[in-house]
Amino acid sequence: MNEPNSLFTSQLSGDAPEVAVTRHMLLRGLVAAPVLVLIASFIWGADGAASSAFGCALVMVNFALAAALISTTARISLALMMGAVLFGYLIRLGIIFAAVVLVRNMSWISLPALGCTIIVTHLGLLFWELRHVSASLAYPGLKPTSGGEASTSS
Amino acid sequence: MEALAKIVVKAAEAAADPAAAKNEAAAASAGFAYGLAAIGPGIGIGYIVGKAVEAMARQPEAAGMVRTTMFLGIAFTEALALIGFVVFILLKFA
Numbered sequence: 732m733n734e735p736n737s738l739f740t741s742q743l744s745g746d747a748p749e750v751a752v753t754r755h756m757l758l759r760g761l762v763a764a765p766v767l768v769l770i771a772s773f774i775w776g777a778d779g780a781a782s783s784a785f786g787c788a789l790v791m792v793n794f795a796l797a798a799a800l801i802s803t804t805a806r807i808s809l810a811l812m813m814g815a816v817l818f819g820y821l822i823r824l825g826i827i828f829a830a831v832v833l834v835r836n837m838s839w840i841s842l843p844a845l846g847c848t849i850i851v852t853h854l855g856l857l858f859w860e861l862r863h864v865s866a867s868l869a870y871p872g873l874k875p876t877s878g879g880e881a882s883t884s885s
Numbered sequence: 886m887e888a889l890a891k892i893v894v895k896a897a898e899a900a901a902d903p904a905a906a907k908n909e910a911a912a913a914s915a916g917f918a919y920g921l922a923a924i925g926p927g928i929g930i931g932y933i934v935g936k937a938v939e940a941m942a943r944q945p946e947a948a949g950m951v952r953t954t955m956f957l958g959i960a961f962t963e964a965l966a967l968i969g970f971v972v973f974i975l976l977k978f979a
Binding site for chain 2: 741743745746747748749752753794797798801805809810812813816817820821823824827828831835842843845846847849850853854857860861864
């Protein structure tokens, strides 16, 4: 009779798909950031451009941190991954809050530009990546073959 | 009784300077709204990860696909918290 895998001992080995997804998003972010900065500079001027660049960097660091947390903890245990995702959410929100609070009084910051860039970049990159992921899941020929495999070490 | 006295004092101060009272109320409301905006995504992310872990434990060969969709789901849910955060900074600091 098969023993059910314990959440505390199950771990995911192999390549981390979230790292690949984040790498795609960061590359696309590097492409999209100049366009966003240009648009922000047209609307809010030089302050808007600087704030937009800061917002893009903030969103990309946020994605990278999330992927790093998941891929690191998934190699240890699934239960740890779950805890890390939940506390990581709080920590990442705290980091974004601290970053914005620290720069809010700088002369080059434009809060509307920063806010708009954070939302547009975050959602834009996600939808862009979602198209790629949904296509690769829909067409088996394009499906990534280097998915992670679960193993139990007890 | 002491709390009631404090409320009366605050009300008297607000009547004396309505603009300051309005700013104070806006800041407090913005903070409260940000807190509320973070609760929903927190519940959502917990639910997503819980179900993903369950799926990975049940079908380990699909772990790669589950992790990909889990990560995207987490990021989409987090967008709600980010929207709340942006509204907060615009109300509080702009």
